[in-house]
Amino acid sequence: QKEVEQDPGPLSVPEGAIVSLNCTYSNSAFQYFMWYRQYSRKGPELLMYTYSSGNKEDGRFTAQVDKSSKYISLFIRDSQPSDSATYLCAMRLGAGGTSYGKLTFGQGTILTVHP
Amino acid sequence: DGGITQSPKYLFRKEGQNVTLSCEQNLNHDAMYWYRQDPGQGLRLIYYSQIVNDFQKGDIAEGYSVSREKKESFPLTVTSAQKNPTAFYLCASIGQGGSPLHFGNGTRLTVT
Numbered sequence: 001q002k003e004v005e006q007d008p009g010p011l012s013v014p015e016g017a018i019v020s021l022n023c024t025y026s027n028s029a030f031q032y033f034m035w036y037r038q039y040s041r042k043g044p045e046l047l048m049y050t051y052s053s054g055n056k057e058d059g060r061f062t063a064q065v066d067k068s069s070k071y072i073s074l075f076i077r078d079s080q081p082s083d084s085a086t087y088l089c090a091m092r093l094g095a096g097g098t099s100y101g102k103l104t105f106g107q108g109t110i111l112t113v114h115p
Numbered sequence: 116d117g118g119i120t121q122s123p124k125y126l127f128r129k130e131g132q133n134v135t136l137s138c139e140q141n142l143n144h145d146a147m148y149w150y151r152q153d154p155g156q157g158l159r160l161i162y163y164s165q166i167v168n169d170f171q172k173g174d175i176a177e178g179y180s181v182s183r184e185k186k187e188s189f190p191l192t193v194t195s196a197q198k199n200p201t202a203f204y205l206c207a208s209i210g211q212g213g214s215p216l217h218f219g220n221g222t223r224l225t226v227t
Contacts, residue, residue, distance in 0.1 A: 043218030105157035
């Protein structure tokens with residue numbers, strides 16, 4: 001079983017839809033949670049970065065973390081064609097000698113938003 | 116403009132040849148990383164370096180080697196011992212205090 005499982009998709013939605021992307025994880029030591037967006041033939045870019053359980057909002061994006069259920073989500077409101085990309089969840093252990101860049105990634109979900 | 120530059124964008128090699136992928140950053144970051152991305156598998160850590168002249172193996176280091184002679188540069192060599200070298204390779208770096216990982220735009224390596 002992989003440490004991080006991400007709903008594989010692909011997802012295809014009409015413009016304006018609400019999109020929900022999800023990951024589950026098995027390692028309760030993960031403390032920091034991230035969502036990256038990756039356009040075709042580009043490197044991933046950070047969308048959201050959260051530490052604690054709860055919600056964090058940034059414009060049309062909301063990241064949700066439920067540590068008790070080991071479940072994280074990314075919601076995209078009013079989706080746009082420019083949101084079409086691969087979305088990757090990522091997480092890492094806490095501090096204390098661990099390299100901050102050692103992330104464990106989900107498999108990625110390909111999202112297409114059509115006009 | 117600060118960032119991470121990976122070159123070349125596309126690389127083609129014959130089986131049995133070693134190949135070196137370049138990664139340069141001007142962000143003044145101490146720590147640098149190499150990840151490999153395969154379709155449907157997310158990213159997997161190959162090697163990382165937290166300081167000049169020091170580096171550690173990641174989860175899939177077999178068949179790869181790195182060096183870190185300068186803070187700005189962290190080249191990755193894909194050796195002939197790597198059984199499945201065709202992949203998208205991503206270099207990343209991170210600043211102090213646990214700031215998020217910052218990626219370059221990758222090198223797509225095809226070995227035939």
